[in-house]
Amino acid sequence: MLPRALLLIGALCVAGPGPGPGPGLGLGLGPGLRVRVRMADGQVAEESLEADTDSDSISIEYKKADGTLITLLADFRQEVKIIRSLILGEMERGQSQLQGLCFITRLHRNELIPSESMAKLRQKNARAVRMAEEQRAPQHLYMDVAVNYSKALPLSMHIHNICAEARDAIYTREADAKHWMEKGLDGSMFEILPQASEVTDVERCRLSADRWKPCVCHYSLCIEWYPCLLKYCKTRDDVGKISSYKCGIKSCHRCSQYDYYVPQKQLCLWDEEP
Numbered sequence: 001m002l003p004r005a006l007l008l009i010g011a012l013c014v015a016g017p018g019p020g021p022g023p024g025l026g027l028g029l030g031p032g033l034r035v036r037v038r039m040a041d042g043q044v045a046e047e048s049l050e051a052d053t054d055s056d057s058i059s060i061e062y063k064k065a066d067g068t069l070i071t072l073l074a075d076f077r078q079e080v081k082i083i084r085s086l087i088l089g090e091m092e093r094g095q096s097q098l099q100g101l102c103f104i105t106r107l108h109r110n111e112l113i114p115s116e117s118m119a120k121l122r123q124k125n126a127r128a129v130r131m132a133e134e135q136r137a138p139q140h141l142y143m144d145v146a147v148n149y150s151k152a153l154p155l156s157m158h159i160h161n162i163c164a165e166a167r168d169a170i171y172t173r174e175a176d177a178k179h180w181m182e183k184g185l186d187g188s189m190f191e192i193l194p195q196a197s198e199v200t201d202v203e204r205c206r207l208s209a210d211r212w213k214p215c216v217c218h219y220s221l222c223i224e225w226y227p228c229l230l231k232y233c234k235t236r237d238d239v240g241k242i243s244s245y246k247c248g249i250k251s252c253h254r255c256s257q258y259d260y261y262v263p264q265k266q267l268c269l270w271d272e273e274p
């Protein structure tokens, strides 16, 4: 039988009081866990999952077959979710080598397991290729607000690090910005972008022929596997009293589609008709 302190994820588990913060990977968070995950295209990617209980945050990162690096950072303290994509540019098309995008939305309760449970996550079979147990409904988000990188610290201390390669492409939604402002955040970091309704002649980048004209860019990505819920098991003690304890996680899969205004189609060259 497993020690009560371990939480199993299928054959992954959440350990008891885990090791302290270790020599983290890229984000300076905990020691991290590497999980092999089956992607939609059938390929296997290695996801890196980290938790930092001090700052109450989680990060999940993986690289796509085309080299794009996808990172999700959940900042529970600030109720902020940052999804960053680092896209390798195509030099021959005049793009800089790396293009970063940061999409920041409100983090809802129960979207992900808490950071202290994540810090205790372990797997027995590190070679197992995992697939999410639950497919969450895809999200389609219109990102109508730009976030000023140099003013974004009060929103989440992680933006400075995660969005460094996306300084000019940090987006959120007006409704989310309003939520954070109601909690006392200074709104001067937010700038409303030209809305589709106001600028009716702004067309979709994929239909636009002019590289220098503004358009509405589309980008989609998936987080293939993430721990979204805690599972509880019941146990009966010597006198027959039943209690429950955390004994595992449920994994989820979710895709998100983002639409946002760009001043030039040049900034959205992946969004072309096939």
Ligand SMILES: *[C@@H]1O[C@H](CO)[C@@H](O)[C@H](O)[C@H]1NC(C)=O
Pocket: 148, 149, 150, 151, 191
């Ligand atoms: C962001 O804020 C800084 C500091 O106030 C300002 O100098 C800069 O012009 C702003 N950037 C944009 C794109 O508005």
